[in-house]
Amino acid sequence: MSYPNTYYAETTTGKDDFQALAENLEVDTCIIGGGYAGLSTALGLVERGHKSVALIDAEGIGFGCSGRNGGFAFGGYSLHEHGLIKSVGKEKARELYHYTTEGIELIRQRIKKYKIDCEAVWDGVLMCNWFKDESILKKHQRFMADSFGVEQDYIEPEQLREIVKSDQYNGALVEKNAFHFHPLKYALGLASEASKQGAQLFSNTPATRIEADGPTKLVHTPNGTIKARQIVICCGGYLNGLYKPLARASLPIATYVMVTEPLGEQRDEAFTCQHAIYDTRFAFDYYRPLLDGRIMWGGRVSVGLNQPENLDQILLGDLLKVYPQLEGIKVDFAWQGWMSWSAHRMPQIGQERPGVWFGQAYGGHGVAATNITGDMIAAAIAEGDDRYRNLGDRFRLTSTFGPLGKIGAEATYRYYMLRDRMKE
Numbered sequence: 392m393s394y395p396n397t398y399y400a401e402t403t404t405g406k407d408d409f410q411a412l413a414e415n416l417e418v419d420t421c422i423i424g425g426g427y428a429g430l431s432t433a434l435g436l437v438e439r440g441h442k443s444v445a446l447i448d449a450e451g452i453g454f455g456c457s458g459r460n461g462g463f464a465f466g467g468y469s470l471h472e473h474g475l476i477k478s479v480g481k482e483k484a485r486e487l488y489h490y491t492t493e494g495i496e497l498i499r500q501r502i503k504k505y506k507i508d509c510e511a512v513w514d515g516v517l518m519c520n521w522f523k524d525e526s527i528l529k530k531h532q533r534f535m536a537d538s539f540g541v542e543q544d545y546i547e548p549e550q551l552r553e554i555v556k557s558d559q560y561n562g563a564l565v566e567k568n569a570f571h572f573h574p575l576k577y578a579l580g581l582a583s584e585a586s587k588q589g590a591q592l593f594s595n596t597p598a599t600r601i602e603a604d605g606p607t608k609l610v611h612t613p614n615g616t617i618k619a620r621q622i623v624i625c626c627g628g629y630l631n632g633l634y635k636p637l638a639r640a641s642l643p644i645a646t647y648v649m650v651t652e653p654l655g656e657q658r659d660e661a662f663t664c665q666h667a668i669y670d671t672r673f674a675f676d677y678y679r680p681l682l683d684g685r686i687m688w689g690g691r692v693s694v695g696l697n698q699p700e701n702l703d704q705i706l707l708g709d710l711l712k713v714y715p716q717l718e719g720i721k722v723d724f725a726w727q728g729w730m731s732w733s734a735h736r737m738p739q740i741g742q743e744r745p746g747v748w749f750g751q752a753y754g755g756h757g758v759a760a761t762n763i764t765g766d767m768i769a770a771a772i773a774e775g776d777d778r779y780r781n782l783g784d785r786f787r788l789t790s791t792f793g794p795l796g797k798i799g800a801e802a803t804y805r806y807y808m809l810r811d812r813m814k815e
């Protein structure tokens with residue numbers, strides 16, 4: 392099975408045992424893509440008694456973002472809460488925001504119910520204030536409580552410095568129901584449970600072409616064709632032009648992660664809490680303690696094709712800016728992943744035509760959203776539930792304008808970085 396050289400792949404024994412599809416197959420529902428969106432759809436279907444399900448992945452289960460992300464299960468979308476209200480109004484924004492808190496709860500319940508061993512740390516997530524202006528967090532705390540009914544605890548700067556020993560931050564908010572986990576182990580846990588409950592999963596099975604015009608859909612793969620009444624396309628930033636209406640509406644954007652060597656007690660010189668941590672900038676750092684004494688550190692985005700050669704040093708530089716006391720530590724792993732982005736920065740879910748479902752464009756905030764929307768698509772297919780339309784009908788497959796869109800995305804990123812620097 393081909394997995395990238397990540398800390399997560401290195402620390403997961405067994406990876407996936409699923410075989411490649413070797414013959415033609417007929418099922419009710421064929422899911423393309425074994426990330427959280429596809430896996431949650433598959434599990435949601437079999438949990439509802441809809442057992443005629445096949446899921447294929449071009450590589451291994453969790454090969455894409457879902458097996459290599461920061462492991463933050465937190466609320467919200469890539470579109471910031473203020474933007475969400477601007478787009479759909481206060482009442483609808485509140486409802487859509489709470490899809491993601493429902494997503495966090497769904498993940499928590501599945502980890503517990505199916506005993507998925509994925510190193511979950513339930514302590515919550517800290518959003519640390521990067522800027523000098525101490526009022527930022529208090530304002531945000533009030534805004535989240537008033538607009539979304541989300542209560543976050545405020546930590547004063549001096550109090551924060553006892554557990555997060557950086558002069559960079561000015562206080563923090565705690566998102567209490569959020570948590571962090573080993574993303575690849577969780578993806579494989581979902582896959583294993585879906586398989587136990589009757590779904591057929593295939594790795595190393597790329598969909599090479601889709602025929603979607605008639606009532607029966609055909610998904611071609613190198614060694615067999617799958618006939619299905621419904622297909623669900625969940626290929627994220629790895630879609631690579633497979634299905635034009637989806638490709639036109641999304642952009643692959645890279646983001647990066649590194650993992651340090653095991654630091655043991657030296658890590659306490661930086662922070663002693665078990666929370667996952669990010670900050671208040673648009674292009675924030677995100678990091679968390681790993682169980683074996685390392686730090687996982689992520690940040691930055693790019694539309695560039697190639698992983699920077701000195702990625703480990705770039706990310707280490709970001710870490711040392713926050714924790715100069717860790718000068719001299721080494722990096723053991725560094726990698727990139729392709730997120731899928733839409734022009735409106737919200738997920739795209741729904742039915743492109745009868746029987747062709749999709750879930751994509753979760754951006755950098757996809758752990759909770761993929762899990763809940765995958766389950767909504769499952770409810771739609773198995774039970775005719777149309778709750779997915781609340782999100783899907785508002786955030787459609789609008790064009791990202793191909794290469795122009797990439798230039799626009801890079802420019803937007805740079806603009807926000809500049810704005811954050813000016814604020815600094």
Ligand SMILES: Cc1cc2nc3c(=O)[nH]c(=O)nc-3n(C[C@H](O)[C@H](O)[C@H](O)COP(=O)(O)OP(=O)(O)OC[C@H]3O[C@@H](n4cnc5c(N)ncnc54)[C@H](O)[C@@H]3O)c2cc1C
Nearest residue numbers: 424426427428449455456457460461463598627728757758
């Ligand atoms: C480095 C990084 C850090 C991140 N950190 C966080 C975080 O901490 N918290 C958070 O909420 N979000 C985070 N995200 C975003 C989050 O991981 C994604 O939004 C989410 O995992 C997307 O899931 P997905 O199922 O849509 O796509 P993916 O997980 O990317 O899965 C798509 C799958 O489709 C398969 N595929 C593609 N083409 C084909 C084909 N033709 N045939 C068959 N299979 C195919 C791929 O092999 C892949 O496995 C991060 C992303 C990255 C890259």
